[in-house]
Amino acid sequence: MSDYIPASLRQLVSQRASNACEYCLIHQTFSIYRHEVDHVVALKHGGQTTAENLVLACLPCNRHKGSDLTSLDPITGEITPLFNPRTQTWSDHFKLEGGYIIGLTASGRTTIFLLKMNEASRLQLRQALAAQGLYPEPPHDLQNV
């Protein structure tokens, strides 16, 4: 099984996301890595390597999501689908307070929980970025870095 993604498709996914993680919104300028392309529905669940099933994700979001499609809502304890950046709108499911990401829906809360989006070091980083006006969107001259 291979996750091979052609360079042209990678470029499309990155540009479509404006080089920011589609889960936690952190821009790849502030990473030493390029954000990775991730399958919303993993290949092992029958997901395809097509633009409609690909998202741009930072290292921690990508890592914690793994191949999962659902997790438990930390409030209700119910099995809940994760936020899907392709079919859903970020601001319907999350809102920002400083660098803190708040879940507005069951999917939002579940995604924050599974992807550990408010883990201390990640939260501190986003707060530091936000304090300098670099989060959620960096200044224009840094956006294509």
Next chain:
Amino acid sequence: MAQITIDIPDDLAQQLAPFQNQFSSLFTQLIAPTLLGQPTQNPSTPDHNLISTSGTYQEILDFLISRPTSEQIIHFKVSNASQNRLQTLLQENREASLTAAEIAELDLYEQLDTLIAFLKIRAYTTLNTAPKN
């Protein structure tokens, strides 16, 4: 010998003050082996993990030692080889087939990323508060 300057909180500095003259050897004994992955947890593939981990780590160390400008810090990215290694680990992570050593390697990559991210913010702030000619 290369010198590294790091910013630490004042309260931590106070606690560490008694050990001041031991920093260099403490760093070598405690931190470097952990970060470099020398005591690998998977004896079957020690060389592979050692080499790949050291690659990314060495790259970042070499970069920091080169006295980079703020501009260079903001634009710093690891090499394609290091990026490809990360990609491989994330793919194995999706297949839930990471060894303990590889999990430690991913942990290290995340920590390094956080460290340099804060440096990038610092560099950006420095550039933007510098007097313009």
